[in-house]
């Protein structure tokens with residue numbers, strides 16, 4: 001499943017769609033809010049589900065080239081983050097669902 | 113590509129939101145230069161962890177990066193408080209990060225272990241009250 005297909009089918013709110021990542025494959029789902037753990041464990045095709053909503057989340061997402069970031073629990077996102085996601089071309093979604101449920105949805109959709 | 117490229121970044125402690133820009137820039141350059149994804153990943157992780165440590169634990173500092181066909185050399189220099197017990201600091205899970213930065217997702221105590229893991233060589237020079245210099249190398253091959 002690609003990022004675009006996920007965006008179209010799972011009903012997450014689209015905060016930033018990135019032309020360059022639309023066709024990127026989602027190969028795994030990763031959940032952890034602690035940045036330096038996530039940093040070293042996430043693979044490139046991961047969809048990262050987290051409640052950590054700040055600039056540093058985006059910095060880690062960008063450095064690790066994850067396929068997309070899904071902010072769970074309806075956490076707030078500020079303007080600066082949206083601008084950064086756009087600039088760094090990071091696919092960013094949000095959902096009211098808890099981390100586990102959001103991750104389950106993606107996991108099922110990619111056959112995990 | 114016989115010449116090496118030298119880059120210098122000033123890291124300020126004022127703005128948390130900008131931390132990661134230096135590592136991001138190096139990553140972009142390595143990609144443009146056609147380095148292997150594995151090398152890029154190693155450099156990005158090791159340098160980001162070092163960069164963020166300078167912001168959180170010291171008062172910012174300076175990073176010199178030298179990219180040659182053989183290796184990527186990163187020297188991160190700060191004038192922060194120094195590290196009293198390196199062995200302890202290197203332990204997975206050890207962290208003195210204050211609550212306000214823990215709230216941002218830092219403080220797992222995995223930064224230095226990640227730097228060790230993702231670099232091919234790492235050396236820490238530190239003097240309490242004077243500062244810390246972390247030198248890391250990632251081999252291109």
Ligand SMILES: Nc1ncnc2c1ncn2[C@@H]1O[C@H](COP(=O)(O)OP(=O)(O)OP(=O)(O)O)[C@@H](O)[C@H]1O
Nearest residue numbers: 036165169201207208209218219220221222223224
């Ligand atoms: N540049 C530095 N100057 C002074 N102390 C440092 C520096 N870098 C690391 N330390 C000390 O070493 C400890 C461990 O660092 P490490 O990067 O492993 O974890 P952390 O930064 O606390 O958390 P994390 O990196 O997982 O977000 C820090 O909590 C701090 O006490």
Ligand SMILES: [Mg+2]
Nearest residue numbers: 161165223224
């Ligand atoms: Mg750290």
